[in-house]
Amino acid sequence: MRLAVVGGGSTYTPELIDGFARLRDTLPVSELVLIDPATDRLEPVGGLARRIFAKQDHGGEIITTTDLDAGIAGADAVLLQLRVGGQAARQQDETWPLECGCVGQETTGAGGLAKALRTVPVVLNIAERVRRTNPDAWIIDFTNPVGIVTRALLKEGHKAVGLCNAAIHMQRTFASLLEVRPEEVHLDHYGLNHLTWELAVRLGGPDGPDVLPRLLEEHGDSIAKTVRLPRPLLDRLGVVPSSYLRYYYGHDEVVEEMGTRPSRAAEVAAMERELLEMYSDPALAEKPALLGKRGGAFYSEAAVALAASLLGTGTQAGAGTDSGRPGQGASPSVQVVNTFNDGTLPFLPDDAVIEVPAAVTGAGAVPLPAPAIGPLQAGLISHVTAYEDLALDAALRGGRDRVWTALMAHPLVGQHRDAEALTDRLIAHNREHLAWA
Incomplete structure (x- = not known):
């Protein structure tokens, strides 16, 4: 089996490699192609990837290339984990919205729109080249903003599924608190990417008993710390919101906090420099502990489970998965993914x-x-869905008016003066990535 990773020079990649090595029976990879135009990142990441495979006696070959078409040729699945503009663009996304008193964040609000505008055209170009080269390949999108990017892929008819590590992270968190195996925990995880709630936590499968009330009663403080929201709010809601809901439920407090500390982008950029230096050490043959602070926890498990299900190999162990079931057998694997609604949420x-x-x-x-x-929940989901529709239109067709309209529709903006000022800043900071600007 041949897999390709676009954005293979990411510092996330060793997490993915570690999962491929450990879960080889689930996803038997014979060739793994890491594709990235940045050779200064690709080579140290590729070197560590080979050493991880060797240390864990994985017989697969790891190939590094800057040639997208050569890398995706013959791939059974293509994983997308790219960041258009790099950490420098992320730093901007997290900074200029604060000038207007709005949340500065890379996947939601004005910064998230900027990232969508930069990213959607690039991803669609990659996907079209995958379709021309190998129309049967699955595309697994881990590129943020996952919901908007996946919607762009699906609307263009690509074989794509969106993936986020939020659900599998919460599954592992609850399993640890309950002292059970992760595969025994099924989440009623509903919403949009980075706008979800755990409505129930079921033991044993989708029809199992809901133990969320027990979790909130016995472990509410720990859960509140995990999602970075106040314990009284969780008790009042009776559900567990994603940590991204803090931008909505505590907007002004978060904006004030962001103005008093370095941006997450600055923290990540410093971390990446240290990680790349570690990756260059020929003695290192495992993912370093520092990578756990980079984000993307359990990304590899979720990616392996999803790829195995789509490609019909091995057994699954993903978020909410019934472990031991064949990927393409009579009993499908249950996993949390991003895909078309198709009547699931009737509103x-x-x-x-x-x-x-x-x-x-x-x-x-x-x-x-x-x-x-x-x-x-339904009201906010509907509101943000309307924004995502307008954001995708702006990403596909461009134009200042479409950017302004998308910002007006976003619940984290919504005021015409803020939308005007944010539109000007967004275009000024992203002009090199916007063909229409």
């Missing part, structure tokens, strides 16, 4: 991309029937 259009548990086979992902979504 959204069918072509909205939602993040929900789905039955995954070689034919793709089919969302499981959803529980009733309360108006507090």
Whole structure:
């Protein structure tokens, strides 16, 4: 089996490599191609990847290349984990929105829109080249903003599924608190990418008993710390919001906090420099502990489980997965993914991309029937879905008016003076990445 990783020079990649090595029975990779135009990153990452495979006695070959077409040729699946503009663009995304009193964040708000505008055209170009080279290959999108990028891919008819590590991270967190194996925990995880709630935590499978009330009662403080929201808020909601909900539920407090400390982008950039230096050490043959602070926890497990299900290999161990089931057999693997709504949430259009548990086979992902979504969650999901629709239109067709309209629609902006000022800043900081600007 041949897999290709676009953005293979990312400092995330050793996490992915470690998962491929450990879970070789689930996903038997014979060739893994790391594709990246930045050779200063690709070579140290590729070298460490080879040493990880060797240390764990994995017989697969790791290939590094800057040639996209050569790298994706013959691939059974292509994983996308690229960052257009690099950490420098992220630093901007997290900085200029604060000048207008708005959250500066790389996947939501004005910064998230900037990232979508830079990213969607690049990803669609890559996907079209994958389709020309190998139309049967699956595209697994880990590139943020995952919901908007995956929607762009699916609307263009590509064989794509979006992936985020948020659900598998919460699954592992709850499993640890319950002292059970992760595969025993199924999440009623519903919403949009980076806008989700754990509505129930079920033991044993999708129909198992809901132990979320018990978790909140016995471990509420720990869970609140994990999602960075106040314990009283979780008790009042009776559900567990994603940590990204803090930008909505505590916007002004978060903006004030962001103005008093270095940006996450600055922290990550410093971390990446240190990681790349570590990766260059020929004695290093495992992912370093520092990588755990980079983000993307359990990304490798989620990626392996999803790829195995789509390609029909091995057994799964992903978020909410019934362990031991064949990837393409009579019983599909249940995993949390980003895919078309298709009536799952009745208050959204069918072509909205939602993040929900789905039955995954070689034919793709089919969302499981959803529980009733309360108006507090449904209202915000609908609001952000409308923004994502306008954001995708701006990414595909460009133009200042479309950018302004998308910002007006975002619940973290929504005021015309802020939208005007943010539009000017977004275009000024991203002009080199916007063909229409």
